[in-house]
Amino acid sequence: MVTDPVDASILSNLQIRLAARPSGLPKPSDWNLARQAVASPEPGAVLIKVLYLSLDPAMRGWMNEGKSYIPPVGIGEVMRAGGVGRVIASNNTAFAVGDHVSGGLGVQEYCLIDAAGIARGELTRIDLAIGTLPQWLNALGMPGMTGYFGLLESGQPQPGETVLVSGAAGAVGQTVGQVAKIKGCRVVGIAGGADKCQFVVDELGFDACIDYKAGLVRDGLKLYCPKGVDVYFDNVGGEILDTVLTRINRRARIVICGAISQYNNTTPVKGPSNYLSLLVNRARMEGIVVFDWAERYSEAVSQIAQWMREGKFRSREDVVDGLANFPATLNLLFSGGNFGKLVLKVADA
């Protein structure tokens, strides 16, 4: 079945490509804006109009050369990004024109996924009755999956334990804290600035939130985690991780999800000097990558959607408009300039 209500060849596709590997914070010259004609979908392929893109700290890692959990984006390639969009032409019976989908769409206006990509499961149909497009990039998307499985599977929180999460107002942190509250834990966040801390407590229901920009981490941990820390979900690394290591409990679990404070380092990553606290406390530090739970995403989506319906769970996004604003918007993540999950709006519908 071929359904092609648009003549793809008349569309031009604005793309943002990686021009150079950044040293430190990405500069405008590390990016190329390019415009390309859109090809009509081959047999088995699907053409998607990109509506929203997910901007994530992990993107900074994808720009570096070197072995990681995923190959780097090549120089001259369209920047990798998760996104949601609408099918505008389909040569694949699995997707119909008008379907809303989620997948690795890239920083561009149109994305063509071929038969092989679809066979590999790179495209997922999403239901806007369950959540908005931006929510499908947040609580119902990768950050939600990361927080849900990372906390529950690696963190193993028990009712009554103290769960601490850095980047608490951010995409993953929101989910971690709210899931931990639902599981009966005492939940403390770390975020930058009074506004974010207030949001985390008032809107997301954390028990407390520590403002690291006010230099309050050490004192805040004493004040708000009087029984120590049982689970630390770390999105930031650096000095905060080192300080938290001095306050962990016996058999604590530290979930290493990211280290945003270190991603733009031009010097070596700061390793946690206090790592021997793991020994003293028989504690554990474990790295997680969300893809490992791919077969269970639908389980988490159902659960989080139910909590959202019941009013127990909120999904907050910070939406910036315009594909061309991608370079500057991405850098907001590294200054903490975003408030909630950072999403780039590419088109209305």
Place this chain on the structure above:
Amino acid sequence: MVTDPVDASILSNLQIRLAARPSGLPKPSDWNLARQAVASPEPGAVLIKVLYLSLDPAMRGWMNEGKSYIPPVGIGEVMRAGGVGRVIASNNTAFAVGDHVSGGLGVQEYCLIDAAGIARGELTRIDLAIGTLPQWLNALGMPGMTGYFGLLESGQPQPGETVLVSGAAGAVGQTVGQVAKIKGCRVVGIAGGADKCQFVVDELGFDACIDYKAGLVRDGLKLYCPKGVDVYFDNVGGEILDTVLTRINRRARIVICGAISQYNNTTPVKGPSNYLSLLVNRARMEGIVVFDWAERYSEAVSQIAQWMREGKFRSREDVVDGLANFPATLNLLFSGGNFGKLVLKVADA
């Protein structure tokens, strides 16, 4: 039953006491030699003649102020040490004169354990038919228990996996490597100097051993761990830990047993800069303290003793003579000057 064939009051007890908290490597002036009359055992107490003492890297930590898994040795107190000895007077029906025992005897010639200490299980009878006195401080003692449970419980080695252990010729390293071989793993050691490396391979049966003093860690890992590292049992920390982190496999387990390279630092401990390899590889780093398996020591002693009888397991000690040599001998651990488990002989019998 009182059995007191010696008149304790005529014995004088040479003791080594902590005089000052060291900065860096302990100096002679950090110790006091003292001589004290021996008190006769009160009801319920036991008097032990110390025969051999265990010298362990962990002792350096006990000399520092600050919270750890065990309180620090106080200034003016007899230095804490595990040891084996012979009961020479007993006011406790659980121990008879002539019994050989193991426990926290301290760096001294005689040790009095009171009724409360015996009730807490501080003294264990040992059987010289199973192993020699030095072996009861090595494979059948704390290092053996540490290596056995640390490897099997935290490291979770599977047949065919590659197990890497630093401090391979040392007390804990010997046990780790030999247990891993028995469990069907490929076993690679890291040790200092060609002699130790040869011993580890020829006498202990490791598949290979890397000489870190020859600067061969990075190349050695490529050569001898061609399939990467599944379990790393770390006794040393520092640069070696950081290098190993670049070679770990998916779902690797790093057992943090110690960090001897860092114990005499006067600057902050070097944290592992490459800790984000835990994330990329979904790997785990866990601290262990042997005391947590105290209720299962007898299980490990039986198993290791059986392997020793079957010729599958060797226990190598480096015995230095004379209590007064304690300060200089302890420091051998930090230069790698010992060859095998370091033991101080205090008396013949």
